[in-house]
Amino acid sequence: MRTFSDPEPLVWSRTRGTRIWDEDGREYLDLYAGFAVAALGYCDPRVTDAIVAQASTMTHSPSAAPTRVRAEMYERLIEIAPAGLSRVLLAITGAMANETAIQLARAATGRRTVISFSGTYLGRSVGSVCYAGKHAYRTRLGVAADAQFLPYPDPYRSPWACGADPGALVLGMLEEMIDDPASGVGAPACIVVEPIQGNGGVVIPPVGFLAGLRRLADKAGAVLLFDEIQCGFGRSGRMWACQHEGVTPDLMTIGKGIGGGVALAAILGTEEVMTNWNPDAITSTFMANALNITAGIATIDAVRKDGLAERSARLGADALARLGERLAGRTHIGDVRGRGLFIGIELVRDEGGEPDPGRAAAAVAELRARGIIVGRGGRYDNVIKLSPALVIEESDLQEGLVAVAEVLS
Numbered sequence: 001m002r003t004f005s006d007p008e009p010l011v012w013s014r015t016r017g018t019r020i021w022d023e024d025g026r027e028y029l030d031l032y033a034g035f036a037v038a039a040l041g042y043c044d045p046r047v048t049d050a051i052v053a054q055a056s057t058m059t060h061s062p063s064a065a066p067t068r069v070r071a072e073m074y075e076r077l078i079e080i081a082p083a084g085l086s087r088v089l090l091a092i093t094g095a096m097a098n099e100t101a102i103q104l105a106r107a108a109t110g111r112r113t114v115i116s117f118s119g120t121y122l123g124r125s126v127g128s129v130c131y132a133g134k135h136a137y138r139t140r141l142g143v144a145a146d147a148q149f150l151p152y153p154d155p156y157r158s159p160w161a162c163g164a165d166p167g168a169l170v171l172g173m174l175e176e177m178i179d180d181p182a183s184g185v186g187a188p189a190c191i192v193v194e195p196i197q198g199n200g201g202v203v204i205p206p207v208g209f210l211a212g213l214r215r216l217a218d219k220a221g222a223v224l225l226f227d228e229i230q231c232g233f234g235r236s237g238r239m240w241a242c243q244h245e246g247v248t249p250d251l252m253t254i255g256k257g258i259g260g261g262v263a264l265a266a267i268l269g270t271e272e273v274m275t276n277w278n279p280d281a282i283t284s285t286f287m288a289n290a291l292n293i294t295a296g297i298a299t300i301d302a303v304r305k306d307g308l309a310e311r312s313a314r315l316g317a318d319a320l321a322r323l324g325e326r327l328a329g330r331t332h333i334g335d336v337r338g339r340g341l342f343i344g345i346e347l348v349r350d351e352g353g354e355p356d357p358g359r360a361a362a363a364v365a366e367l368r369a370r371g372i373i374v375g376r377g378g379r380y381d382n383v384i385k386l387s388p389a390l391v392i393e394e395s396d397l398q399e400g401l402v403a404v405a406e407v408l409s
């Protein structure tokens, strides 16, 4: 079965830093980091060396057995976790982390209702796709939705808010849903949200929205779960996107970048929520594998040592300003937004803002022809996504941004 939809896919052969080479030897500058994974770039020698050293000592370590590397990984994660999140459960994929986190929330509250948002993407497994905003993901799998959905307050595209603050309106709706005994919605076990929506199109909610969710979760006795799998780990210019707003969830899922290119994810949580299960309540054969953990430790150390979250903030602010300037006044550019090295450019047909996925697809193809890789996402597939490695050379970033601006102009 094919896992890619592109009829003429780029065949990856070799990667290094922010470069990809295809099977014909052609070189590409990657402004997408393989779906926001390669935070350190590809094949960072610090990660590769750690993997090689670990591979000669121990590769497989079953999750049923404690190991020194696993303890070290827990320590690293607790060191970088928002204050108050002091427990860790490892996972392999982001989807696995999310489905386990929601099970934990249900166990902790004894309830089962989950509140999710339009545009949310938690993964494609049966236990995570049921909370996705895009129902097309579910239809093909024959999976039913398992959440009460509210609109995600998109500052650019919330016509229903009629000019008012969509964040405040969504919070008002949620409060009403929780308070009204006849709302049809049971007491929530969990409110799950991406502090910056990734696949939804790099959508940053209005200031105060996350704090409002914190308040309502506390009021309702629900667990607040932040999915920082795509927006976290330095991507947004802080170690975690929720730190821009100073809001700490009860549970947080992380993945993608933390494994340095190897499959690794985790749930971070409060003592209270994460001590509900007995030891061994959940497991998976490769959950605590020594190789991926070793890669994760080396990656976290490098991100901290090199101050990559701060670097992401600096480079991202500059990139956003340059793009905004170069793309100003173009009627087919609806919005240019971002935080840190996480940028979305929304393409539209006209001043009315009708999404233009065809133009976005053509731009991705034209950039690839010029040797530049970018992503595409958004609820209408009309958003060009930039999420380069946090180590990208400034000259490479400038070269890439000039090409992006030229093509989009």
Ligand SMILES: Cc1ncc(COP(=O)(O)O)c(C=O)c1O
Binding pocket: 035, 092, 093, 094, 095, 096, 098, 121, 122, 123, 124, 194, 198, 199, 227, 228, 229, 230, 231, 255, 256
């Ligand atoms: C925000 C978010 N959550 C969860 C996932 C799922 O992670 P995985 O593909 O590792 O299962 C993704 C993947 O794109 C994601 O962006």
